Each structure stands twice: as C-alpha cells, then as structure tokens.
Amino acid sequence: MKATVENAKQLGFAALLEKIKAAGLAEYGLVPAPLDEKIYSACAKEGDVYVHAGLNNADVDRVLLALLKDDPETVLAGIAVAGNLVGAAAKFLYLPEDEKELTDAVKPLAEEYKIVLVNDIINVRESEGDLILHIVTAKNLADLVDGCYEAGVLVDTGDGLKKTAADTKVSDLVNLDGAKAVYLGYQWFTPDEAKELTAKDATSGQICVLTDKECIVCETQKKLLKYRKASCGRCVFCREGLIQLEYEQKEITMARGKGAMLDLAKEIGEPMAYSTLCTVGQESAKIALSAIEKFGSEYDAHIKKNKCPAGVCAAFVHIYIDPNTCTGCGECMDVCPADCIEGKPNFIHMIDEFECTKCGKCIEACGDEAIQMTSGKLPKLPNRLVKVGKFKKH
Numbered sequence: 001m002k003a004t005v006e007n008a009k010q011l012g013f014a015a016l017l018e019k020i021k022a023a024g025l026a027e028y029g030l031v032p033a034p035l036d037e038k039i040y041s042a043c044a045k046e047g048d049v050y051v052h053a054g055l056n057n058a059d060v061d062r063v064l065l066a067l068l069k070d071d072p073e074t075v076l077a078g079i080a081v082a083g084n085l086v087g088a089a090a091k092f093l094y095l096p097e098d099e100k101e102l103t104d105a106v107k108p109l110a111e112e113y114k115i116v117l118v119n120d121i122i123n124v125r126e127s128e129g130d131l132i133l134h135i136v137t138a139k140n141l142a143d144l145v146d147g148c149y150e151a152g153v154l155v156d157t158g159d160g161l162k163k164t165a166a167d168t169k170v171s172d173l174v175n176l177d178g179a180k181a182v183y184l185g186y187q188w189f190t191p192d193e194a195k196e197l198t199a200k201d202a203t204s205g206q207i208c209v210l211t212d213k214e215c216i217v218c219e220t221q222k223k224l225l226k227y228r229k230a231s232c233g234r235c236v237f238c239r240e241g242l243i244q245l246e247y248e249q250k251e252i253t254m255a256r257g258k259g260a261m262l263d264l265a266k267e268i269g270e271p272m273a274y275s276t277l278c279t280v281g282q283e284s285a286k287i288a289l290s291a292i293e294k295f296g297s298e299y300d301a302h303i304k305k306n307k308c309p310a311g312v313c314a315a316f317v318h319i320y321i322d323p324n325t326c327t328g329c330g331e332c333m334d335v336c337p338a339d340c341i342e343g344k345p346n347f348i349h350m351i352d353e354f355e356c357t358k359c360g361k362c363i364e365a366c367g368d369e370a371i372q373m374t375s376g377k378l379p380k381l382p383n384r385l386v387k388v389g390k391f392k393k394h
C-alpha cells in the first residue's frame with residue numbers, strides 16, 4: 001500500500017483542506033465544484049456518508065479510464081484519502097459493466113484500500129449528500145498529498161491521454177484543416193466554433209475530428225446507441241427518449257428518414273436535457289441536438305436529397321458492374337456472400353441491388369476494376385445477360 005493515505009492522516013484534516021484549496025483542486029469533469037467545498041458539504045451530511053468514485057455517468061467513451069488502467073494504486077489511494085476526510089462509512093468505485101478485465105485487475109488492490117467495486121453507473125439520487133468523486137480528482141488528490149500534483153487537463157486526441165494546460169486552444173491540439181465537425185465535451189461543434197474552445201471544454205478528455213469522409217448522422221447514431229446501453233432506465237425521458245433518438249438517426253442512415261423526425265428529436269431532446277436525473281440523459285440529448293442544429297444540411301441531404309454526403313451510409317450507395325469494363329471472368333460471383341451476382345463466362349455480370357448487402361467483397365475481387373460504388377445516379381446498365389463487348393448504351 002502506498003504511503004499516501006498515512007501521509008494524509010499525518011497532515012491532518014485542516015492542513016490538507018487548506019492545501020486542496022490553495023492548489024485550486026476542483027472536481028473533474030461535468031460538475032466542477034471546488035473539492036474543499038465538496039468535502040465540507042459531505043461532512044455536513046446527517047447519518048452515514050459514502051464516497052462514490054468513477055467516471056461521469058455520461059462518459060460512455062471512457063478515455064479517462066486509461067488513468068485507472070495505467071496507475072490504479074494512485075487513484076485508489078486518492079479515493080481512500082477522500083474517504084478519510086469525510087469519515088466515509090464505505091467507499092465505492094464504479095466501473096462500466098463490461099470492464100470485467102479491469103475490474104479483476106483492480107480488485108486485489110481495492111480490497112487493500114477497503115474500496116468496494118461496483119460494475120454500474122452511479123445512482124445520483126441515492127448518493128445525494130455523499131461525496132461523488134471523479135477518478136481524475138482522486139488521482140489529483142493523491143498526487144497533491146504525494147507532492148507531485150501538476151495542474152492541467154487530460155486530453156486524448158487519438159494517441160493516448162496527455163496532460164495539457166487548461167487554456168490550450170483546441171486548434172493547437174488537433175488539425176482543423178479539412179475538418180467537418182469536432183466532438184468534445186459531449187457535443188458536436190463546427191470547426192469555427194472549435195477554434196474558440198480550449199482543452200478544459202473537453203470534459204470527457206476526448207477530442208474527435210470528423211472529415212468529409214465521415215457521416216455525422218452515422219456517428220451520432222453510434223454514440224446514442226452507447227447511451228441506450230448505459231441508461232439505467234429509471235427516468236422515462238432517458239429510457240424512452242434515447243430509444244426514439246437513436247431509432248431516428250438509424251432510420252435516417254437507412255434512407256428512411258422523414259423531415260418530421262428532426263422536429264420530434266428536438267421535442268424529445270430539449271426536455272431530456274433538463275428532466276433527467278443524471279448526465280447520461282442530459283448529455284446524450286445534447287449530442288443529438290447539436291448534430292441536428294449545426295449540421296442540418298447533412299441531415300437534409302439524407303432525408304430530402306436521398307444522399308449521404310460522406311458516402312458512408314450504405315443505403316445511399318449503389319454498387320454496379322460497369323458493362324464496358326467487365327470481362328465476364330466470374331471472380332466476383334465466387335466471393336459474393338449474398339449470392340446476388342448473376343453471370344456466366346464471357347457475359348457481362350450483373351448485381352441484384354435489392355439483395356446486395358454492399359459488403360464490397362466483389363470490388364476487392366475484381367481484378368479489372370469493373371465494379372464501382374457511387375452515391376450518385378446509376379449509369380445505364382444491362383437488364384439481361386449480354387455478351388462481353390456487345391452492350392450498347394442506347
């Protein structure tokens with residue numbers, strides 16, 4: 001066990017609280033209150049007080065969990081120090097349900113520090129009055145006691161977590177040239193908006209840049225699906241709202257979108273952001289609302305123009321065999337898992353678009369580059385088998 005807990009005890013409550021205040025230590029993430037105030041507030045709770053440590057519930061991408069993976073002992077020591085400060089009856093560390101490997105790895109150390117591991121999100125209602133502690137705050141607290149605390153925020157732009165000054169501009173952290181959208185702090189931003197933001201706005205530690213080759217509707221749908229899985233279902237607006245919001249994005253990517261869906265998304269998302277108990281409902285609504293509000297033209301292209309501007313959504317993509325290039329070799333038929341290519345030797349092959357799953361295997365297999373993918377209009381194609389070289393456009 002690290003000496004941190006013992007050193008904190010020797011420092012004493014008042015001196016450590018003074019140290020926390022002087023260092024400006026604040027709760028990390030979405031609810032950034034000064035840590036000394038949070039500790040005093042938990043101490044004032046009547047009856048038993050508990051420490052609930054974890055990520056913010058909304059943090060479904062979990063990049064900050066790397067901190068616990070890399071240095072579990074310092075995080076656990078920080079939770080133990082916080083527990084002693086508030087006189088906690090018990091201390092809990094919440095880990096995502098599917099992080100079984102991490103849970104098993106942390107368990108022996110957690111037992112040493114008398115911290116109970118829970119594979120769930122924090123129940124905010126039941127934890128009222130207790131000390132809710134982000135794992136980054138716990139690590140900062142332990143570092144402060146150990147004399148190695150450095151101010152700053154943690155950011156992952158795709159190559160691991162790094163500490164940076166809170167006022168570092170987002171444009172100095174990621175390349176915004178050619179960016180279509182930037183995701184940070186549980187919202188989508190335009191590149192111009194992102195230029196005004198700094199590292200401290202990346203409350204989940206994550207900054208992602210989308211280019212023209214990525215579809216914002218598709219990316220939003222994937223994020224909402226993660227939230228659907230994370231929702232505990234206690235709040236109707238979170239439970240039902242997420243089902244509806246995710247379903248709508250999915251329908252739009254499947255070429256079944258309707259204009260009314262966007263109005264409905266706003267009707268659901270706006271109350272969801274303020275009528276749900278925890279950050280899962282509150283932040284997920286903002287993801288959907290920011291995508292629709294700031295990237296409306298991309299939604300319109302899917303819904304009204306039957307087009308995915310990024311060429312990502314398979315429902316808007318056509319795969320066809322160019323009748324002027326096909327040599328009738330039959331290689332594509334052999335690899336098609338849907339068995340939807342018709343042809344015979346020396347005849348121009350044809351794809352049954354209705355059955356095609358757009359897996360792209362035939363494109364890879366065709367050595368003559370006769371199989372094309374387009375999100376635009378299809379050229380004139382044969383409607384029956386025609387001998388190679390005999391296809392006429394008119």
Ligand code: SF4
Pocket residue numbers: 057121230231232233234235236238239276277278279280281282
């Ligand atoms: S907002 Fe969602 S995850 Fe949070 S308590 Fe309500 S239902 Fe559960």
Ligand code: SF4
Pocket residue numbers: 321325326327328329330331332333343349365366367368369370371
């Ligand atoms: S599409 Fe390509 S692989 Fe298929 S028959 Fe024509 S040339 Fe061969």
Ligand code: SF4
Pocket residue numbers: 319335336337338339340341351355356357358359360361362363
């Ligand atoms: S894209 Fe896949 S399913 Fe469609 S024709 Fe090619 S191999 Fe078959």
